[in-house]
Amino acid sequence: DKAQPKKPAWIRVKAPSGKGYAETHRIMRENKLVTVCEEAGCPNAGECWSQGHATMMIMGEICTRGCSFCNVATGRPDALDAFEPGRVAHAVKTLGLNHVVITSVDRDDLEDGGAEHFAQTIRAVRHQAPETTIEILTPDFLKCDDKVLEVVVEAKPDVFNHNLETVPGLYPSVRPGARYFHSLRLLQRVKEMDPSMFTKSGIMVGLGEDAQSVKQVMDDMRAADVDFLTIGQYLQPTPKHHAVDRFVHPDEFAAYEKAAYGKGFLMVSATPLTRSSYHAGDDFARLREN
Template sequence: MILIHTIESPMKNSDQETITNDKDHNGIINSTGLLHKPEWIRIKFYSDTSKIKRIKSIIRKQNLYSVCEEAACPNLSECFHHGTATFMILGSICTRRCPFCNVGKGRPSVIDCNEPNNLAQTIHKLSLRYVVITSVDRDDLHDGGAQHFSNCIRAIRDKNPSIKIEILVPDFRGSAEKALNILTATPPDIFNHNIENVPRMYHTVRPGANYNSSLKLLENFKKANPDVPTKSGLILGLGETNTELFEVMSHLRQHGVTMLTIGQYLQPSHRHLSVQRYVSPDEFKKIKNIAIKMGFTHAACGPFVRSSYHADMQEQGLEVK
């Protein structure tokens, strides 16, 4: 178990005072007890859907999955319209049952050995310069799926030698050491593992996961691969407090993380966890400023920000709203 030492946040009193009170909902509660979405929660749609249809068609033909579709990401239309996608390997069925996530749960299928080559060919066909590869949790596999990640990285680079690869990995519960040894042999350009929320909420938000183990995963990869940036992300609006949020941000910095994404949790369906609070765009701007003061080199914070949203821009340090 990791011993976590709280470090003082570099916030001035004025910084703390300008963040909305933790009890404020920033939304109107309707008769069902649910919050109405505020005006800034508006998803972009495009009248020209040809690019969106093309990407969906290519993904289907290659027997691939995108987390954009499987997780009901609010940015799907925008990303597909701009010709980008985040690919999800190791199938579409997760062995965990996180109640905030829209990815299917149950008994996963066998690994598709053709997936690395199919993925590499698809990326080449789409002329991508930057790609994010993620996966479902595969607690049924002895290495958590790390070798398949490695196989995909190799295949992608063989077909697309100039591409940058970011991997968004699960926590490799019970097999983290083995997984890190595999991934250190074929390191990505960015190593991402989402902490998701504050430790107090883990039993609700991430049942089966361990906050300390996630921090240790990020730290150990960084120690083994000091030249590869590590990245993590959170979703807000599940009941966490700002004090807890800033503490998590401090813990991430202590464990070597330099890239951060923070977005608004949006309930995929009535079967998922309900939204407790909508964080305003102004609050997200203030959170980003605090993150930079803490020493994060890259921080993307906003209602629709997700780990892989404009990940290429995040990697370049460009503004992501």
């Protein structure tokens, strides 16, 4: 195995603390909700939670896929919990969120991949917290009928996010269960079904990609009419996960951000600690004001 490069100074992770953090934690536990912030050991948890922003993960804590960058357990998931959409909605309302990000594990075991459960969750949040904008971060529904995507789109989330995660050349080692062009096409189909819906995608860097392939991914996303882009540094959750190839310098992130705006993305976040859901609400609010 390759020795892991040392973490540079710009990857600084503040320990979660503060009153807001404790309050968010309490509300999540009370509603028996799983957050990506915790599952992924996200470096921004202290900051996000103290501001009442969090990403909830629905449909259980066990995933049918085993992406090499991801810390979620792989295995046979539990049955869906019919009360979960209501609990998510209740937590969103209690936290008073302006913007919520809802994601899930991959459910290849379900015929609709969990599409109806996603739709129910969106509708429940709309009902209980009508002012909250809703962003969903979905799996790829690879094994499902094409129609299941309509079920999710018709529930009208404000932002439909599906991450490409990495450049196509690294799919076999990073995202072995997925197909690059299937994911790209999914984003395009969402836009075709509802042109008023914002679409969003993201990748991690530092996995071994080169700058040329990253720019190609940007072009592919724009060809699929993707509106928002996130690029962040990959961090290895445990030594068993995909190795960090290198730490991309903040200046390179700045260059990616500039290139992406030049290609026509409406909103770009490219920094070492950018995560798919980092500052998602603030950025979206700013965009709606303009």
